[in-house]
Amino acid sequence: MGNLAITGGKPVRRKPFAAWPAYTRDESRGLQKVLASHNWGGYPFPNRIADSFARNFARFHGAQYGLAVANGTVAIEIALKAASIRPGDEVIVPAYTWEGTVGPILLLNAVPVFVDVDPETYCLDAKLIEKALTPKTRAILPVHLAMRFADMDGIERISRAHHLVVIEDCAHAHGGKWRSKGAGATGDIGCFSFQSSKLMTSGEGGAVITSNLEFFERAQSYTNCGRASSTDQFGHRLIGFNYRITELQATLLEAQLKRLSKQQKIRQANMEHFERRLRGTPGLEFLKRDPRQTRVAAYQYVFKYSPEHFQGVSRSAFLGALEMEGIPCDGLFYEPVYKSALFPVNPNDHPALSWGRSGPLDLKSLYHCPVSERAAYIESVWLPHHIFLGSRKDTDDIADAVLKVCENIHELAGLKHPAIARKAMSRAERPRVEKRQW
Numbered sequence: 001m002g003n004l005a006i007t008g009g010k011p012v013r014r015k016p017f018a019a020w021p022a023y024t025r026d027e028s029r030g031l032q033k034v035l036a037s038h039n040w041g042g043y044p045f046p047n048r049i050a051d052s053f054a055r056n057f058a059r060f061h062g063a064q065y066g067l068a069v070a071n072g073t074v075a076i077e078i079a080l081k082a083a084s085i086r087p088g089d090e091v092i093v094p095a096y097t098w099e100g101t102v103g104p105i106l107l108l109n110a111v112p113v114f115v116d117v118d119p120e121t122y123c124l125d126a127k128l129i130e131k132a133l134t135p136k137t138r139a140i141l142p143v144h145l146a147m148r149f150a151d152m153d154g155i156e157r158i159s160r161a162h163h164l165v166v167i168e169d170c171a172h173a174h175g176g177k178w179r180s181k182g183a184g185a186t187g188d189i190g191c192f193s194f195q196s197s198k199l200m201t202s203g204e205g206g207a208v209i210t211s212n213l214e215f216f217e218r219a220q221s222y223t224n225c226g227r228a229s230s231t232d233q234f235g236h237r238l239i240g241f242n243y244r245i246t247e248l249q250a251t252l253l254e255a256q257l258k259r260l261s262k263q264q265k266i267r268q269a270n271m272e273h274f275e276r277r278l279r280g281t282p283g284l285e286f287l288k289r290d291p292r293q294t295r296v297a298a299y300q301y302v303f304k305y306s307p308e309h310f311q312g313v314s315r316s317a318f319l320g321a322l323e324m325e326g327i328p329c330d331g332l333f334y335e336p337v338y339k340s341a342l343f344p345v346n347p348n349d350h351p352a353l354s355w356g357r358s359g360p361l362d363l364k365s366l367y368h369c370p371v372s373e374r375a376a377y378i379e380s381v382w383l384p385h386h387i388f389l390g391s392r393k394d395t396d397d398i399a400d401a402v403l404k405v406c407e408n409i410h411e412l413a414g415l416k417h418p419a420i421a422r423k424a425m426s427r428a429e430r431p432r433v434e435k436r437q438w
């Protein structure tokens, strides 16, 4: 019997962390009101609560216009469509992100161009973008990943020089700020997700924010089956879909927007305490905090574990042991999209991949992004935000557990255990063993 829980010792923590999503009487009252109003859906569009929430959400981030939609994946599709991305256009995306950042580009028969991420932030590396530009490039789609922002100064410089649209994927960045401007308001359009694990959630949901009225009008039409937008100054007509959010969802989001800043402060204080506890531990490294990111929105706390410093013990073994100590954690949270099993791209479905070429672009074999690959398969550790929403004691448990696993790493050498096997599974395989994420 060892010291670690995975080898038979006593776990640091048996008590579960507070549940996520969380709610208060505000959500309950809001839901009751919507039920009693008999006005549940997204039509007439924009519906009352959805519209007022979207305006407040946009204003909160420093944008003029906001639209609440069905989820974060369609928010990206709507943004691409609003920016008139057309078949064959190329869109720069970070290789290391959720597949939902990239799928909408292909759905519109446009072409994603993968660029590696910065090892300091795990976000799109602005220094590499220029090499990836071609005459077909129309947009840059940075993702503010986990707890950091992409270098929006560098991205803005390139986009201005080459007349490109910037669409920010802010699925992780509710309330975050770059140079005192809210997520999604530095670029041309910002997209958010309100899926269950996110910093604000209505179970599913999304938002698009912008200060460009023409983009906003196109976004509204696309979301509302092609109908004219509420202002219709540009008179665009396009084939649209029903991507509306319901009033039941919007009322949940209204309540959560009021709590976001308070939660952000608690999370931030606990994460800083966690970092102070771990700083100086050989083999662990933190992502760099860029001073231009003036408010951190941390969807997940991410740090680096170097197996090379821990007798070659893999990250899955480290994570399996950490989870057995009572700390929810993940490593293969994302993969470089081009390598992911959730990205089985078939060129027959996306004709633009073949246009002007002797054979189709093979997105699965064309790319090698070493920083993304190391982050995904070797070193990144992801801790969900809600475990940092509790007490100082909760945070100390997380730090104690990490340090305990590091100090007893020798117990993991050569160990086989179902918890370790689970941590080595890709997100495509996991539904077999996981019923519920949180």
Ligand SMILES: Cc1ncc(COP(=O)(O)O)c(C=O)c1O
Pocket (backbone or CB within 6 Å): 071, 072, 073, 074, 097, 098, 100, 101, 143, 169, 171, 172, 192, 193, 194, 195, 204, 205, 206
């Ligand atoms: C970075 C990123 N982009 C896009 C999405 C898509 O959002 P949704 O799950 O709401 O469709 C997500 C959410 O999982 C995400 O994490």
